[in-house]
Amino acid sequence: MRRFTYILFALMLVFLSACANKEDNNKSKESEQTKEQSVDVEKGLFNVEITLPASMFEGQDINKVIADVEKEGIKVTKNEDGSLTYKMSKAKHKEMMKEMKGNIIDVVNETKQNKEDYKSIKDITYNDSFTEFTMVVDKATYENSMDGFAAFGLGMAGMMYQLYNGVKSEDTKVTIKLKDQATQKQFDQIVYPDDLNNEKSE
Structure with a gap:
């Protein structure tokens, strides 16, 4: 779990830094891009789902990313837009x-x-x-x-x-x-x- 958390930590810092430095004069376009690239977390009664945008995995072997995460006991779904949804128990999320x-x-x-x-x-x-x-x-x-x-x-x-x-x-x-x-x-x-x-x- 520690390795998975470290990877998430590193990915997110790079992602947030890139978003912060990105300039776009078209505000409506920028708003739409920001929405598409946002991290989404849904907390259910028993599980927590975290969806990470495709932009966070640019240049990476997505199959390896999925395999590494699933070794931690976390279910991964690859979505049509390239984003990944991680589904974990509430206990696992608390640990993370x-x-x-x-x-x-x-x-x-x-x-x-x-x-x-x-x-x-x-x-x-x-x-x-x-x-x-x-x-x-x-x-x-x-x-x-x-x-x-x-x-x-x-x-x-x-x-x-x-x-x-x-x-x-x-x-x-x-x-x-x-x-x-x-x-x-x-x-x-x-x-x-x-x-x-x-x-x-x-």
């Missing part, structure tokens, strides 16, 4: 979410400890649903660095966790608060995906 949560916590801890790449970051805290993160930083160092990429990573991870937990794609939201270590005051805030959409429209 627990492991995914552990993966995100590992990312947070690695980011805090990586002083070579993230010199300004002193601490990172988060809520249980990963809808909010607080980055405690040395403000001057942060503003003269590329440490904002850490916030992007946290935003993508939080959105991913919410999606797999059944939150509709249009309702996913992650707030990153930036606090100055010296004053303990918040000096900025980033909201995903809102701020990404604003950047694209500018």
Whole structure:
């Protein structure tokens, strides 16, 4: 199960990053593409179904992907549009979410400890649903660095966790608060995906 969760985690981060960086001047077309490429999670009484868009598997051997997932005891259906639907028990889904949560916590801890790449970051805290993160930083160092990429990573991870937990794609939201270590005051805030959409429209 751990290998399956790691694969989902990696696929989703790449997928969300690609969606965030994609530009399309035709808004209606972009909206339709976003709908077709969204992750859909349905929670039934006994089972959970997760449908992943075909775009997440581009360049991969789809038969191998299916075989690897089914080794975990998860039923896979290949849909006409190329998407895959994973059907698992509620217990299996709960286990998956627990492991995914552990993966995100590992990312947070690695980011805090990586002083070579993230010199300004002193601490990172988060809520249980990963809808909010607080980055405690040395403000001057942060503003003269590329440490904002850490916030992007946290935003993508939080959105991913919410999606797999059944939150509709249009309702996913992650707030990153930036606090100055010296004053303990918040000096900025980033909201995903809102701020990404604003950047694209500018």
